[in-house]
Amino acid sequence: MGMAGTPAGGPGEMAARRPDGAPRPEGVARTEGVAGAEGVAGAEGVAGDGVPLQRSLPGRSYTSETEFARERDRVLLPGWFCVGRAEGLTEPGCYLAANVCGESVLVARTEDGGLAGYYNLCRHRGSRLVPRPGEQPAAGLPVAATSRAGTPIAGRSAGPVTAGRSAGPVTTGRFPGSIRCPYHSWTYALDGTLRAAPFLPALRDHRAALSLHRVEVATWGGFVFARLEPPAGPDPADPLEATLGEIPARVARYPLAGLCAGARLHYDVAANWKVILENYNECYHCGPVHPELCELVPAFRRGGGDLDWEAGIPHRPGATTFTSTGTTRRAPFPGLSGAERTRHFGELVLPNLMLSLSADHVAAFTVWPRSAGRTTVLCDFLFHPDELARPDFDPSDAVGFWDLVNRQDWSICEQVQDGMSSRRFSVGHLAPMEQPSADIGRYVTVRLDMSGPAPGQDSTTRDETAEDGRLR
Secondary structure (H helix, E strand, C coil): CCCCCECCCCCCCCCCCCCCECCCCCCCCCCCCCCCCCCCCCHHHCCCCCHHHCEEEEEHHHHCCCHHHHHHHHCCCCCCCCEEEEEHCCCEEEEEEEEEEEEEEEEEEECCCEEEEEEEECCCCCCCCCCCCCCCCCCCEEEEEEEEECCCCCCCCCCCCCCCCCCCCCEEEEEECECCCCCCCCCEEECEEEEEEECCCCHHHCCCCCCEEEEEEECCCCCCEEEECCCCCCCCCCCCHHHHHHHHHHCCCCCCCHCEEEEEEEEEECCCCCHHHHHHHCCCHHHHCHHHHHHHHHHHCCCCCCCCCCCECCCCCCCCCCCCCCCCCCCCCCCCCHHHHHHHHHECCCCCCCCEEEHHHCCEEEEEEEEECEEEEEEEEEEHHHCCCCCCCHHHHHHHHHHHHHHHHHHHHHHHHHHHHCCCCEEEEHHHHHHHHHHHHHHHHHHHHHHCCCCCCCCHHHHHHHHHHHHC
16 A cells, blocks of 8 residues: 555664664665665665666565465564554453464463463473464455454455454454463463472472473554564564654553454455565555545655655545545544644554554554465554444444455465465565665565575585576
């Protein structure tokens, strides 16, 4: 859709701003200080075929299951992956279970009020502690559109509604004071420490060694992030703050931590996760793909090269929010600046959180890669609690408009993915106004380079595959 030009992602990544915080000149990408920056997408210069455009990631980066496995192990699992919101984790024992690229993890509220994360895996025989979040069928359309109460939003349901506990890659629930494996009743404290193993008193001295496998957890703005594996590189600590960069300062007046989900759209998209993020991060496509959106935001018709996301994107005269009319009965969030009350802002937190911020609601997209050509997208609509408490609260004006725009995006992403499967596709080209999209490729390439050869692969083998496995 083209909602953000400033991805964040950690040390060594190039954002779409100069180091001084100003937007970089159109068509110029910053590459200094980045391992493997020579020849990557977005680097200055002309492609090797003489075409005066920069090259994208190679085709196999989007279509190969081998490449997807590399990205899962080296980019997605070591990244700060957004797994949901903290608003449902209010009391000790409340948990969410998330399916992150095929790995099931748990995040639970502990007795001391903190959050603990661990793999959904008993240390005894490997049983799941809770059922693994299920996958839901669809094809580029919403699986379900639900309100906060779990009821269908009028006119927006495209399948069975899943209320409350289950939502595709995420489920929620509450442990009754401890976590008990359903197989042999090994029991763990909410922080993951082994508490009891029936009829095995000798294990009392080995509780620490048999605790649940840890997952790092951090929060920001009410969002919960999990890092399943330590990152490669010089700073394995790599806190969430490093990934967020300047984003918290830019959105500080939005009361993100206090907002609550009022509706959700759930999509299954037949496209690679990077295709979805790259599409989100440019508006070159907005004119051809989103006619209704361009009526609301006329600046989106102009190819996306002159959008100033730092200042916000103005709506048409008289419009202030992302609905079909550009208006709403909901009040703006308190404390916003004049620009934030009338303009649209967007942020991308790599690897999988996309934020589109309006004056009265936030559309929070989490992207859940499942395979090289399949991605689940959850779109949560966040509102102020005072609006949710109103007896006439109705999110359908925002949900309906977003659903239209989303389906347009997913349809074109699926066409791109299908075209990339052709034997004639080897690499794409990036126009100057698509520079923010190149940042996604750089984010991936830097992390693949930092991680070294894959297990069982020596440096010679890696050299043979490097040309296809990195940005050119």
